[in-house]
Amino acid sequence: KAGVTQTPRYLIKTRGQQVTLSCSPISGHRSVSWYQQTPGQGLQFLFEYFSETQRNKGNFPGRFSGRQFSNSRSEMNVSTLELGDSALYLCASSLPGVEETQYFGPGTRLLVL
């Protein structure tokens, strides 16, 4: 099976812009979780989607949003980018209720200038 894929892998934006990141889960996985990784804060949970519904959300401002499509692919959007949004964004997929292990994609590295 193909693993979790994320696009793009690298992104450079300027403050005030918005960005959309994409994640395609492992075939058959219906849960997608997103994480932000920074040197200062470590790995922090952003949100989780299952069957096109957001079931859980971490402690991030409303500028961070996401969605999931009927094929389980997920996108996250960050509006009005700030310098502090520079990070590695990781998504992970799993089969909730069957296999609780999360499998991660390679991440998208976002740099905000």
Add this chain to the structure above:
Amino acid sequence: AQTVTQSQPEMSVQEAETVTLSCTYDTSESDYYLFWYKQPPSRQMILVIRQEAYKQQNATENRFSVNFQKAAKSFSLKISDSQLGDAAMYFCAYRSAPYAGGTSYGKLTFGQGTILTVHP
């Protein structure tokens, strides 16, 4: 809320020797999952090993094994016969049982990580 603590920011080991990475966690739940993930310089997060809290037997995966002490809330990772390819950042992570619902859905809580260096 659950917390995960990795008290060793850095560890080093000689090739072919054994090293143990420490992890402690805090939770009021009785059923949960614990994981060790490896993140090499490529930044890809790779699952190393997983442990279900209700299982008393410690998980093993080839050269990787854990020492799970539920009462002490301790979950250490032992790497035997260390190889150069084991060099990476290692993260301990906690996940609530699926039926916990609510703020537990799809959320892994990670420790701060331990950088492992392997010397040839």
